[in-house]
Amino acid sequence: xxxxxxxxxxxxxxxxxxxxxxxxxxxxADRDAIVRGLDQCIEWYEEAKKCSTNKYLxxxxxxxxxxxxxxxxxxxxxxxxxxxxxxxxxxxxxxxDPRQLTPRLAVHSIxxxxxxxxxxxxxxxxxxxxxxxxxxxNPLELLFGDWLPVLYNEAGFLGGTSVEMLASKNGPYMxxxxxxxxxxxxxxxxxxxxxxxxxxxxxxxxxxxxxxxxRIWSDDPGDLEFFQWAAxxxxxxxxxxxxxxxxxxxxxx
Numbered sequence: 001x002x003x004x005x006x007x008x009x010x011x012x013x014x015x016x017x018x019x020x021x022x023x024x025x026x027x028x029a030d031r032d033a034i035v036r037g038l039d040q041c042i043e044w045y046e047e048a049k050k051c052s053t054n055k056y057l058x059x060x061x062x063x064x065x066x067x068x069x070x071x072x073x074x075x076x077x078x079x080x081x082x083x084x085x086x087x088x089x090x091x092x093x094x095x096x097d098p099r100q101l102t103p104r105l106a107v108h109s110i111x112x113x114x115x116x117x118x119x120x121x122x123x124x125x126x127x128x129x130x131x132x133x134x135x136x137x138n139p140l141e142l143l144f145g146d147w148l149p150v151l152y153n154e155a156g157f158l159g160g161t162s163v164e165m166l167a168s169k170n171g172p173y174m175x176x177x178x179x180x181x182x183x184x185x186x187x188x189x190x191x192x193x194x195x196x197x198x199x200x201x202x203x204x205x206x207x208x209x210x211x212x213x214x215r216i217w218s219d220d221p222g223d224l225e226f227f228q229w230a231a232x233x234x235x236x237x238x239x240x241x242x243x244x245x246x247x248x249x250x251x252x253x
Contacts, residue, residue: 008038012183019179024172026156033242037151038180040241041143042189044234048139051131061118068114075107133230137206140194144177145202150235152176154242167203174199 008016013034017025051057078084089102101109137145152160152173159165159172166173177199184190 008035008180008183016176016179016183020157020172020176024158026158030155030242034151034155036244037155037238037242040238041147041151042184044134044147045139045143045189048134048142051134052139057131064114064118068111068118071107071110071114075104075111078104078107129226129230133227133234136227136231137202140198141202141205143202144181144199145204145206146231146235147238148177148180149173149203150238151242154239163203163207167200167207169196169200173203 010031013031017029084102084104086102086104089104134142136142149160149166152166157172157176159168165171168174174196178196181190181194181199185193
């Protein structure tokens with residue numbers, strides 16, 4: 001990312017504030033808070049791209065199974081006790097290492113670890129729910145229709161307190177969204193440039209309905225409530241991150 005680990009450089013932030021317009025910017029903009037918020041939004045956006053479909057998880061499991069097959073083949077090749085007997089290798093093990101794994105035990109450990117990981121990624125409810133919290137809307141909608149509006153209002157910008165204001169083609173939030181998209185495209189976070197109509201659609205789609213049922217795996221109303229709760233929880237987390245104040249030496253800000 002630009003400027004080390006930051007999502008946006010100081011120069012880009014200057015362009016963003018100037019582009020929104022002085023009349024819509026907070027009098028004393030907390031630049032650090034804006035950068036923290038953008039960092040978090042981009043981190044979530046990258047997660048959303050991975051989790052928006054099951055392809056990423058399926059790909060990971062496929063890779064793990066390929067490695068497991070190779071490890072299993074290696075285990076079969078290590079049957080000769082004259083070469084691979086555990087007692088022989090324990091004598092040569094690094095005694096500073098409390099595990100003292102012999103080659104056979106190391107391969108067995110790899111196989112066991114991969115088996116547990118595949119089972120967890122495929123069936124662990126917590127991992128599955130985490131993935132699904134990014135599937136209520138597509139990644140672009142989540143970024144420009146959900147998280148960035150929270151950042152915009154939390155930072156104190158004006159003209160974004162309603163869906164109508166946010167979705168106004170010539171409004172300050174749309175200028176903000178276009179400028180953020182431009183900077184993120186330049187540092188290759190976004191795969192391609194987008195027209196303002198994409199951001200208007202993102203705002204409207206996130207606003208109504210709150211969660212699209214077509215993107216939810218279950219018709220259980222309790223699941224719908226979970227996704228609504230998860231979305232609001234992520235917004236609260238963003239507000240908390242932006243409000244965070246690092247304490248310097250001797251308790252000084």
